[in-house]
Amino acid sequence: MEYSVTSLITDIALASLLIFTGQILRAKIKIIQKLFLPAPLIAGFLGLLLGPEGLAVLPFSSALSNYPYTLIIVLFGSLFIGRQSNGGLKKMITSVEDTFLLNMAAETGQFGFALVIGTSVFALLFPDLHSAFALMMPAGFAGGHGYAASIGGTLQDIAGWEEAITIGQTFATIGLILGVLIGIAAINYAIKKGYTQYITNMSGLPESMRTGFFNAAEQKTLGRETTCSISLETLTWHLALILMTAGGAYLIDYLYGLLNLNFSLPMVCLSMFCGVFINWFLKLVRLDKSIDRNTISRVGSSITDYLVFFGIASIRISVVSEYLLPIIIMSLLGVAYCLFYVFVICKKLYTDNWFERGIFIFGWNMGVVAIGIILLRIVDPDMKSGTLEDYGFAYVLISIIELAMITFIPVFAAYHHGFLTGCVLLIFFAFLLISAQRIKKRNQRSLY
Secondary structure, eight states: OOOOHHHHHHHHHHHHHHHHHHHHHHHHOHHHHHHTOOHHHHHHHHHHHHSTTTTOOSOOOTTGGGHHHHHHHHHHHTTTTTOOOOSOHHHHHHHTHHHHHHHHHHHHHHHHHHHHHHHHHHHHHOTTSOTTGGGHHHHHHTTHHHHHHHHHHHHHHHHOOTTHHHHHHHHHHHHHHHHHHHHHHHHHHHHHHTOOSSOSSSTTOOHHHHHSOOOTTTOOOOOOOOSOTTTOOHHHHHHHHHHHHHHHHHHHHHHHHTTOOSOOOOHHHHHHHHHHHHHHHHHHTTOGGGOOHHHHHHHHHHHHHHHHHHHHHTOOHHHHHHTHHHHHHHHHHHHHHHHHIIIIIIHHHOSSOHHHHHHHHHHHHHSOHHHHHHHHHHHOTTOOSOHHHHHHHHHHHHHHHHHHHHHHHHHHHHTTOHHHHHHHHHHHHHHHHHHHHHHHHHHHHHTO
8 A cells, every 4th residue: 555644644553552551551450561662662563563563453554664764764853852951061071070981982882882792703604694693782772762763774875785774673672671671670689689779679760761651740731832833832842843844854865965975964964963953943033031941851851751662662683583693692792781781880889879870881881871860869868979960061072972873883884884983982992991990099099
């Protein structure tokens, strides 16, 4: 059947129905609550089971596999809209030095080791694998479904590797599940060993963390109203700003295509730059106060929920089965790296609350920041460690480096420079760890 507006609405409606079902299952089934599985993850597996790759009960359109990359283009457009400068770079780094260094090192190391191993050992073990295959593990683990779609889409556009997005989404799904399950197992182990500072058992977690619904006392407002509804609804204004970035990206890509050059531009970066331009323009015309960053973030989070759903529901089982053994091996290496990072590197280099800070890093390096927050809330229910606040401050700089990484790393990998890129990342990784070690020694000296 030809794709149409009806197809689009049907796909979104089916996705919404399954996300609704996933949230209800999370709220009512105890075993799902104990596993802390996010509703979009549950919905995605239902979509995979009932969709074209499974029982083919639900009439999803043939465009199902295109949604993850399209949604990440929209999502990236929102990243810089409404973002304000919070002081100088030096001030920001100084205030959360170890948080920035160790969070950045965790992600950089995962990409670096994956590229080096993938282009050396894996090239010998699996000579028929695409040279950028190993890159999809950190793209899915540290990056989640969003970065997996972004990096996979770039490899698809530049290198013509059609399976990249599916493999990236598979790694992201594996990382998300193992991030929760192994994260909880790691917490239980840490409690027994006395590593946790704020809890001695896992009882007493708020009910909302288990059911996925806030009670009346916990419910908060979504954001600020910045427009008068007589003229335009606030949500419409913010949604229009975000969608314009995606439209701008497609326009630039179309105009660039008219030049007939043998080089493709990453769509996600075009969308991001359009967001930067819109943010600059609104400041220029003194309308930057009309943007509520919290509303933009909530819209972005909603896009991410659908991205996770479509990412899982559109996984091509035939591709996964073809790459099953290397996927399993890379996943095990990814888990081993993340556990080593928590129990060795974080334990050695963090000045205080090493496990609380480390398990947060584990969570977001295995899935998404939301998984890190879930694990952190378990070991630090009152947020006394300051982990999340420090990360929020440090992420301003981390996000800039991340965007550079996901822009250029897949391009270098597509042109068969993966090994060299991995070596450069590992040098940066070592520099970050050495810097963190020096900061810890300096802080220890200041105590005496």
